Amino acid sequence: MTPFASPVARLRLTDQARREWYITKVDFLTQDVPSGYRKGMRRELRFDLGAAAADVGMSQAVRNIGPAAVLAAQLKLAEGRKLPHPWTGVITFEILAFSWIGMLMATANALTAAAAQLATDRTVTVHAAWLGSTVSVTHGERLSGGVEFSVVTVAIMVIVPLIAARAWRYRPAWLQRRLTTKQVGLINDAGARERSTGR
Amino acid sequence: MKADARDPQLLKGVLPMLVLALLAERESYGYELVTRLQADGLTDMATGTVYPVLARLEREGHITSRLVASSSGPARKYYMPTARGAAELTRSKLSWTELTVTVATTLGRAGLGPVPDDGPNQPTHEETP
Numbered sequence: 001m002t003p004f005a006s007p008v009a010r011l012r013l014t015d016q017a018r019r020e021w022y023i024t025k026v027d028f029l030t031q032d033v034p035s036g037y038r039k040g041m042r043r044e045l046r047f048d049l050g051a052a053a054a055d056v057g058m059s060q061a062v063r064n065i066g067p068a069a070v071l072a073a074q075l076k077l078a079e080g081r082k083l084p085h086p087w088t089g090v091i092t093f094e095i096l097a098f099s100w101i102g103m104l105m106a107t108a109n110a111l112t113a114a115a116a117q118l119a120t121d122r123t124v125t126v127h128a129a130w131l132g133s134t135v136s137v138t139h140g141e142r143l144s145g146g147v148e149f150s151v152v153t154v155a156i157m158v159i160v161p162l163i164a165a166r167a168w169r170y171r172p173a174w175l176q177r178r179l180t181t182k183q184v185g186l187i188n189d190a191g192a193r194e195r196s197t198g199r
Numbered sequence: 200m201k202a203d204a205r206d207p208q209l210l211k212g213v214l215p216m217l218v219l220a221l222l223a224e225r226e227s228y229g230y231e232l233v234t235r236l237q238a239d240g241l242t243d244m245a246t247g248t249v250y251p252v253l254a255r256l257e258r259e260g261h262i263t264s265r266l267v268a269s270s271s272g273p274a275r276k277y278y279m280p281t282a283r284g285a286a287e288l289t290r291s292k293l294s295w296t297e298l299t300v301t302v303a304t305t306l307g308r309a310g311l312g313p314v315p316d317d318g319p320n321q322p323t324h325e326e327t328p
Contacts, residue, residue: 048275066246075254
């Protein structure tokens with residue numbers, strides 16, 4: 001049964017653009033939440049803004065719904081997932097970046113020392129390979145060195161973080177349901193205790 | 200006397216209950232719910248306020264939804280309460296009634312409103328024969 005259906009006005013191009021811009025902003029600001037949820041929200045906003053526009057016009061409909069940032073923040077809260085704090089990501093990245101730089105420096109030092117030992121009266125080049133990339137140091141009349149990055153290294157450095165950024169936030173639906181039920185149960189228990197001790 | 204601007208925190212606390220009550224009356228989609236709330240007097244409510252409430256109620260299993268395809272545009276999403284939602288509505292209505300009685304009693308004693316006849320914390324006066 002569909003008890004009430006607000007007529008959806010045929011939207012002008014400018015109104016469609018205004019609506020899509022608003023939805024895009026909300027969508028962008030809710031990147032943290034699962035894509036299925038965001039897809040549903042986009043669809044709902046698209047229809048509801050159309051229905052509201054039939055009553056008050058698209059400009060007013062967008063104004064009435066409130067700032068995109070506020071709606072996005074409230075939606076993220078309502079979605080209820082306990083996601084890692086952004087600072088956790090920043091600190092983790094810093095630790096990994098400094099470890100990476102430290103490892104490169106140690107490798108370069110080791111190669112320089114090895115080349116110096118080998119090069120008595122000749123020019124010696126030593127290499128070290130890692131993930132398809134090669135670090136080389138040449139010891140001769142002059143000391144020189146370089147790093148050759150391979151496509152594999154670049155792919156690993158780019159693709160792995162992208163996959164990991166999604167995966168480390170992933171929580172299976174069954175686990176989420178279990179945690180939510182447990183959380184609601186705990187809140188209800190606390191409320192019941194409060195009510196019983198209050199009387 | 201009517202308050203010039205309603206405290207949003209007051210509305211935030213009761214909005215899930217109001218949404219459940221309206222959906223118990225009849226299923227609705229987001230914008231329709233807003234118009235129904237506004238028609239009931241919440242004229243200053245932003246349309247966007249209702250979506251997080253619907254999302255939370257749905258996540259907690261208090262409401263469910265269905266998509267109705269439309270030939271003239273995007274599909275609309277209708278919400279309706281579940282059995283769990285109906286129980287939650289009964290519980291929150293009871294809590295709200297208890298709270299309003301308590302608030303009225305306190306305000307009445309402070310001279311800021313009428314004291315309800317059957318307030319639980321109302322001071323009693325025993326008459327001696």
